[in-house]
């Protein structure tokens with residue numbers, strides 16, 4: 001397994017705006033989806049013969065469907081405010097990773113086919129045909145965007161590059177140009193119920209193993225129930241929470257919280273995934289299919305509440321779409337948010353004195369928090385503005401004596417993406433992932449040097465995996481990434497509330 | 499993409515994982531390991547055999563936590579830890595040991 005030639009960034013005191021490095025990431029391309037995979041998802045198996053015509057037709061269809069897309073393509077005034085806001089540009093210097101340049105790849109073709117100026121004076125308005133070369137650039141650079149929406153925050157018109165990326169991906173899928181990683185994950189979710197492809201027997205094996213360990217460690221019998229009909233709460237966690245480190249420590253945290261609250265809960269093998277990778281494809285149909293699993297599980301298990309685990313884009317999907325694409329949820333208890341985030345759940349218990357927490361249990365750590373971009377910019381929490389920033393911090397403070405925020409320019413709504421979201425968490429994109437992680441790691445390094453920070457907590461499965469993979473490459477300790485509910489797990493005093 | 503192995507062509511993916519679990523044999527495992535500069539010894543086989551047994555039962559590779567726990571149970575704490583597993587398989591048990599064992603690499607949010 002030859003390691004790719006990786007450019008390892010040097011982390012300094014400040015994040016400089018990089019020198020322009022033309023084509024720095026031009027050769028870093030996602031693997032294409034194989035024909036069988038495309039077919040299983042109902043996409044053409046390979047690039048269709050009349051791809052140009054089909055792509056333009058699809059673009060027309062999307063422009064009709066999403067008015068915002070047309071608006072975004074029309075209103076950019078090239079003011080440049082977004083150019084140095086994307087972590088993939090900041091970490092690489094590749095000018096095609098400037099948000100406006102990323103948009104322009106689609107905009108040029110849009111101008112040619114859908115505007116009067118483009119038809120009659122293409123050169124004047126920068127209109128270009130969709131050549132094979134252009135299509136290849138789409139495939140490369142629309143898979144170097146994590147759809148994090150950081151750029152839109154700084155654009156005076158609020159132009160959302162994420163939406164443009166999603167549209168481009170949807171067009172590419174429709175002409176047979178899918179990305180292997182995302183499409184494989186979506187298919188596993190349809191066939192097995194989760195992104196990793198953990199079948200029911202394995203899920204039970206893992207959860208029983210965790211129960212055993214917990215009993216051994218704590219002397220208390222703490223359940224991690226699977227498919228237990230009649231439980232109050234259906235917990236929908238990202239499948240990584242059953243599989244990876246430090247994710248599984250978060251799962252253990254949820255289990256302890258439910259245990260101490262005395263609320264019955266269950267995970268479901270049918271809906272064993274919180275995430276919805278179909279969102280990365282921009283496909284409504286597949287999104288609907290993935291989300292519907294949660295609805296079916298909730299009905300079958302006769303639960304009263306649905307709580308989502310620590311997963312960034314899952315929360316975005318659940319928060320913004322669960323009600324619209326597979327509601328109504330009138331069979332759930334209306335006294336609780338539908339759906340509810342595990343952080344809202346835990347925070348509510350803390351406020352009501354329902355958890356016995358001893359923050360000295362985390363005294364060996366000085367903790368900072370990585371706001372995941374999806375909760376930060378595409379969802380809320382707690383029903384009040386900024387709840388998605390306050391609630392996780394408030395839980396951490398209840399569990400840890402030493403908490404430090406990173407530089408205010410790089411947290412809360414201005415947070416950087418971890419560099420692995422949006423369908424980029426795959427081996428062949430490693431140079432892109434390193435570039436994208438650099439701004440966050442630089443900000444982290446600063447609080448490590450200045451404030452003695454030892455750990456960074458996150459509430460997103462992808463963020464945790466991405467940082468765990470990238471940190472050793474810059475000579476930092478991967479174990480410094482922790483799940484937020486791992487901190488809760490350490491602090492909770494079992495038995496104190498029995 | 500295929501390996502040329504004992505006169506047969508064995509398909510693999512972009513990262514060298516064989517695409518049909520049925521193509522696997524112990525000899526193929528040794529062949530794959532050699533390509534990455536590793537001569538498989540008993541210690542490697544302890545891990546590979548467990549991975550294969552687990553996969554046969556559960557249709558997925560074990561979570562690292564499960565693997566570590568099993569190694570600890572079967573061979574004691576010196577072998578039931580991450581550090582030991584990384585010494586055996588420098589690119590990580592999930593990636594490298596799964597590859598030699600002929601299992602698909604687990605992908606998703608990990």
Ligand code: SF4
Pocket residue numbers: 085086087088097098099102144145146147148149150151152161162165417
């Ligand atoms: S990765 Fe984020 S900041 Fe960069 S272009 Fe995409 S949405 Fe904008």
Ligand code: SF4
Pocket residue numbers: 075076077078079080081082083099100154155156157158159
């Ligand atoms: S900030 Fe907005 S208007 Fe300005 S160049 Fe970027 S996308 Fe265009």
Ligand code: SF4
Pocket residue numbers: 146147148311312313371372373374375416417418419420421422460462463
């Ligand atoms: S991985 Fe985390 S930071 Fe990156 S896109 Fe997802 S939520 Fe955002």
